[in-house]
Amino acid sequence: MNQQDSPVLVLGATGKTGRRVVDRLRARGRPVRAGSRRSTTPFDWQAPATWAPALAGADAVYVSFFPDLAVPEAPTAIEELVAIARGVGVRRLVLLSGRGEANARRCEAIVGSSGLSHTIVRASWFDQNFDEGHLLGGVLDGIVAMPADRVREPFVDCDDIADVAVAALCDDGHDGELYEVTGPRLLTFADAVAAIARASGRELDYLPISLDDFRTALAADAGPALANLLTELCREVLDGRNESLGDGVERALGRAPRDFADWARGAAATGVWAQR
């Protein structure tokens, strides 16, 4: 079978980046196999027995780990996934990684030394955290609270991440590349929230809070496990280490990434922030 006829397995296929990767692959006419707990061939990071059946026969795999490569068990899981991928004849891996996370670096190194064709897509904070993720509730409530004051982040659009991932999955010339994908501008969380307020016409405030208050508030909504994970992630990466722009979108695609304000106008036009 021609490589183009073999399916691409997309892990996290209904998530923020996976869903967009699936849409783009289908638009290119590539066969796609969705991989998540609810997909036809289920893939569950908590159930390693599901991994080999999902990987078998795939030409390439988009690896979006859940909940985050920062968790202690991630490197072991990625090591095991890579071994199975090699065993069943997968040719190419594209790993979605996070900027500034020590454990994510370990996972990148495992994929890098897999012997398979591979590309690392190392992303900054997603724009979509504000309309599809854990910050949506804050936007709808009129107050977004994060354990970040003056630290700046180059928020990135998941559409740009998906474009880079699909180029790496389908086209030649991306093997061995590490793409730092960020937006084109450094923004504080207050700047980002102000841009959403302008785009949506909502009254919206930003409140910098302590890590402990962040954990407590999040635990009430999302449960203690996710609250602990996100708090430790914020402790690790919101210290200024990611206050720089990456050139991954430009290098992979030959075009600039989308600006946050432009993304916010598009998100507002969908009506997602018009509720409550």
Ligand SMILES: NC(=O)c1ccc[n+]([C@@H]2O[C@H](COP(=O)([O-])OP(=O)(O)OC[C@H]3O[C@@H](n4cnc5c(N)ncnc54)[C@H](OP(=O)(O)O)[C@@H]3O)[C@@H](O)[C@H]2O)c1
């Ligand atoms: N959010 C950010 O700002 C950011 C920045 C950089 C990197 N990342 C990376 O992006 C990845 C995804 O993070 P996200 O927060 O944006 O989530 P997401 O992609 O929106 O995650 C949801 C997806 O994961 C699947 N899923 C949930 N639990 C699963 C399990 N136990 N086994 C298999 N699939 C499971 C869900 O489908 P089912 O419910 O059907 O299983 C869904 O497809 C993480 O590895 C994170 O490190 C995120």
